[in-house]
Amino acid sequence: MNFLDTWRKRLGPAHATALDTSDGADQEGIAELLAECELLRVRAAHHGLELDDTPASLEALDQLPPRWRDDPEELPWFGNDAGLYLGTVIVRTVPGASWHLWPSGQPVVMLASGREVDVVGAGLDWAATGAPELSQVYAEASEL
Numbered sequence: 001m002n003f004l005d006t007w008r009k010r011l012g013p014a015h016a017t018a019l020d021t022s023d024g025a026d027q028e029g030i031a032e033l034l035a036e037c038e039l040l041r042v043r044a045a046h047h048g049l050e051l052d053d054t055p056a057s058l059e060a061l062d063q064l065p066p067r068w069r070d071d072p073e074e075l076p077w078f079g080n081d082a083g084l085y086l087g088t089v090i091v092r093t094v095p096g097a098s099w100h101l102w103p104s105g106q107p108v109v110m111l112a113s114g115r116e117v118d119v120v121g122a123g124l125d126w127a128a129t130g131a132p133e134l135s136q137v138y139a140e141a142s143e144l
Contacts, residue, residue, distance in 0.1 A: 031099055034107055035088040040081035043068065051085060053092050055142075058134040061085075068127060075127055083123020086134050090117065094142045109141070117141050 035053070040061075044051050047064055051057050061082065068078040087109045091097045096112025109117040122137045 027098070031088070031091060034084050034099060037081040037085045037088070039074070039077055040085055043078065053089055055089060055093060055135065055138050058086065058089055058138050062126075062130075062133040062135050066127075066130060076124065079124035079127030080120055081123070082127055082134060083118075083120035086123055086137060087117070087119035089138060090119065090141050097141070111141060 037051070041051050044061065044064070049057070049060050049064070051061075068074050084107070087099065087107065090109050090111075091099055094111065097109050100108050100110045100116070102108060106118075106120055109119050111117065117137070119137070122132060122134070126132065126134055126137075
């Protein structure tokens, strides 16, 4: 989708800045804020799916019928939420993973290996095309 490509190109390549502060509560508060994903949680609940921040819930999301693609205004919001949810699952279940911000303000997940995972980009791609699957991105992140 051209508008998504243009939007991502504006962000450009960047290096993450840690969200870490001297007070661990701030990191937790940010993680909680990023985990809200209200639109995604509402749509999932509509299909009887509870998002419990586990890898199994990512597999279940991959199986949802992609009705959000019928609404071009909702699609980027849904994709953003999917990416933030993917990041939430990674941060909560992969040892050493944490949230970081690119200079553009976009949240990414930094793995213990130092690799950055653009979870929002992955969520947008998944919402628009179905690939890569959220569970696949998680599997790749958890292997490292």
